[in-house]
Amino acid sequence: MVSKYITCLTVAKYYTLHICIFIIVCALSLCRGDKFRVAFAMIGTLRNLLPEKTQILALSATATKPTYDNVVSRLSMENVSVVGLSPMRDNIRYAVQAVTSLDDFSSKLATGLRHMQNTFPKMVIFCTKYDNCWSLYLLLRSKLGSHFTFPSDCIDLQEFRLVDMYSSASTVEMKEKVLMSFSKVDSTLRVLIATTAFGMGVDIPNIRWIVHWSPPRLIEDYVQETGRAGRDGLTATALLVYGHLHRTVSSSMKNEDSAGKGCGCCDVCALSCDCGNCCTFDLPVK
Known part of the structure; x- marks a missing residue:
């Protein structure tokens, strides 16, 4: 009520x-x-x-x-005037990759974080289930060991973590601390593992990667969440990783047509491009 x-x-x-x-x-x-x-x-x-x-x-x-x-x-609206723009952003590249397991995926991320530390491209990983969010966080924490914080071997306080988590289960105080840290251009926090609780009202300009661990249920959700990348106008990547596509995605999401924009817009176009300038769509590791 x-x-x-x-x-x-x-x-x-x-x-x-x-x-x-x-x-x-x-x-x-x-x-x-x-x-x-x-x-x-x-x-x-x-x-x-x-x-x-x-x-x-x-x-x-x-x-x-x-x-x-x-x-x-x-809202019982009448005589409605619509002001709208296309959500397509030319600076976001789209890619899809199959993964064998959460452990394999977290190993690649851990490798990149160990090498690049606080220069690792700022990344948000969306999980549709809280269990996956928590499991990925624990795996990265374990694999990174002393490199979980920056500087390495530093005391484990939120302001020194390279990886953190944001979900509806997080306390209000923790959510505020995470957002405050992640919003800084030169933040120590480089990877945020989140559920859809992370979103409304959030505007962080220098997010370079949006990763989806399993596809969202609807294409509308996917467009909203990938749109959080590259708000500073620089190149960003939206990576969708999956294991069993047909079990986790609605037919409307699976059947959505691709609208390629040409060279570098997505991994599909990159396969047929011979310009030699298309960047890799692999996770950053060094």
């Missing part, structure tokens, strides 16, 4: 007279509220308590036609 405090505040005469616009920052969550963010599912109820002439601004990084229709319906 919408908080009684919010309800009373909304219908109070002072606020009724002064509310001029109602802004939803992540409108996509309106469509996920029933399962993901429950409170968002009730925003439509809150909208009905506002004065009839209140303007509404719904913002979203991505929105398919069904999402648009859902948001308009939930």
